[in-house]
Structures are given as C-alpha cells and as structure tokens.
Amino acid sequence: MAAGPYSDVVMDHFMNPRNMGEIADANAVAEVGNPACGDVMKLFMKINSDGVIEDVKFKTFGCGAAIASSSMATELLKGRKVDDALQLTNDAIVKALNGLPPAKIHCSVMAEEAVEAALTNYCQRVGRGEEFVKELKSKIHRGVQNESAN
Ligand code: FES
Secondary structure (H helix, E strand, O other): OOEOOEOHHHHHHHHOOOOEOOOOOOOEEEEEEEOOOOEEEEEEEEEOOOOEEEEEEEEEEOOHHHHHHHHHHHHHHOOOEHHHHOOOOHHHHHHHOOOOOHHHHHHHHHHHHHHHHHHHHHHHHOOOHHHHHHHHHHHHHOOOOOOOOO
16 A cells, blocks of 8 residues: 555665665765755765676665665666666656655755766776766766767
C-alpha cells in the first residue's frame, strides 16, 4: 500500500535506504545543498581505471523524498561508466521511484546535482575538466544523448 502521496518504491527506499555511508578512498566526492530547504547530500564514488563506478554511497541530511532519491540514485549509478552516469537526470530518478509529488521534485534535483558534482570532481582528478562535464550535461538536457559518450 502506498502511504499518502508517496509510492511504495519511495517508502521502501526511505525506510531501507541502499548504500548509505561513506567511502574512505572515494575518487569522486561531492556535497550539495538545497538552498530552499537547507537539506544536504553527500555522495561518494569509487571509479575504477576503466571509468566504471564500482561503489557508491551517500549521506543525506534531508527529507524523506531526498533520502529516497539519493538511495535510488546510488542504485542507478552502480556499474555504469562515467559518461553514461552523467546522463542520469532527476526525471530518471523520479521514474525509478514511481513518481514523486510535484512539491518534492526538487528533492530529486538535489540528487542529480550531487551526481553531476561528484562526476565533475572525478573528471577534474583525471584531467578531463569541468567544461567537459558542462558540455555533456547541456547536451543531455537538450536531448542529444550519447553523442559524446565513448
Ligand atoms: Fe529539502 Fe526535500 S525538502 S530536499
């Protein structure tokens, strides 16, 4: 049974968040805040030399929708390559959660921003630079997917 405006999937990820915690030797790290509500999400990833996300963990100090979005984002990120992971939009997170109430969509946006920030952090470490990430993201939001993926 869905509880109020939240889907069963949201409730499950809120009550039993996947991949909560930190990764000590992460090579992609970010902390993003939502100025509207003051909630904060930290994201840690371990990306191997083939550019594959081997492990991902999060710590979110925020509302239930933010925790569910963070948890779902980690599940959607595991095993993906960096270029592919950059295509993870908040829409995809919301879809995987079977929807969020309109007033809670911004909570999933925080998860997308954390993913983008952590992957930007990784790209900087390996010398690919912020511009690369920005260009790819703008293409994704214009619906030009996979063009830059390699
Ligand atoms: Fe702050 Fe949901 S209310 S992220």
